[in-house]
Amino acid sequence: MKERAPAQSAVTPAPREGQTRGRASFGLQDALRPHEPIGRSAYLGGVSTTVLLIMLSWSVLTYGGLVPQLFLPAPTDVIRAAAALLREGSLQIHTMASLTVILTGWALAVLIAVPLGILMGTLKLVEALVEPIINFVRYLPVSALIPLLILYIGIGTAEKVAVVFIGTFFQLVLLVSDVSANVSKDLLDSAYTLGAKRRTVLSRVLLPATLPGVMDNLRITMGWAWTYLVVAELVASDRGLGYMILDSMRGLFTDRIFVGLLTIGLLGLMFDQIFKWLHRTLLPWSPRA
Template structure:
């Protein structure tokens, strides 16, 4: 019976089992990593063993002020993401609610979102210089367009029956927007923001590749130049840990804001 439940689509499993399975994935990854490195199947220059990466991580935190690099990257990503969200969320809601807004804006956003943010770095440097504004602009640019389009899709998926019923009950157009569309789409918007924050972190190395003196992306690129593979892996792991913490925070916020939807989040 337990096996059948585990393989049943959409069926819930116990929280301890969920945590155990999640931890098992990381343990399995560590076992594979250890097997490949300690057996010398992969040279240390390409993939150092776990104990070497651990020593490099301790060294980075104690002697090379990795916390300052972490803070610099967190600030850049957060500012870029917040600026993108402040513009993209209202715009996406308008595009998902009003066909005239969708016709005016959606084709342009769909056109630009296929352009890689890295291709615009020379323009951002020309327009904004090589300071913090340029790095934040790369993250904003990479996050804004897909975020706006995903919010549009979430808003468009609000059931038409709810809107039609509201009009039947005499609710005004503005009232339908405020009392039906926004509340119905808000859970999906929060979940979309959680996913988009992950995208923002994927642009970090690209944003810090030019004229940066701090940040995780800068540290990773400097380590690559001097073949310090252990430092590169430490930087990647730190970004992953930060991502997990952000994801957990968004899921906690989702559960607190929308308790009737269960644990929520995709």
């Protein structure tokens, strides 16, 4: 009994308006069709085009002397600055300081927000208890709390961890609660009709059903955590990438500012890839893996 779509037939007529073509070969016409998949090489081509264009305009602007070095240092200047910072060891120190803070604050938030969010999305009682507070605090920008946090705990690592924690926690609780509230009722009901009791349904059905959504939100909030961290480091700090950027500005070392920005961007990219890899590896069954 075959119900799956038959394999692409040997003869592929040219696709007409609105048709999908199942082959790798394609022209520009195919690439401009909404939601249409394109080949891997075409995709990588798009990526490298963008990267090359940026590098090219950067080079023209700087080496061509169109923009003063104070505003935009040349690529080689940035590389030289990065090498110098690495030699001094300060880039490593600042990166480690930022990483320590972000991972601590984010992990603490995850540890509490994920279970709380799941309960909130599942049990109306927990929702009633928690939601008003969370919805209130959520709209307070964390940056507005920084002065208060400095007053309470100073400008050390603890204050930055607190900023990252607060910034991540309240958003994550709501995101996770949404994930668990959206678990299909029929999925839970079918577990009941298979003989599961309430506790089992919670641990063996609801919990695994939330994992892909939770994983997505971990990735998203990690991105936000960087913003909060850098804001905190810019306001008051003596180490971290945000501090490095601020300190470089004071000395008008624009090339060092760019090193800081690039490092933050690359770390963000790295975390994103790690989360995507974790999703594929830990949840191979997930439709989004």
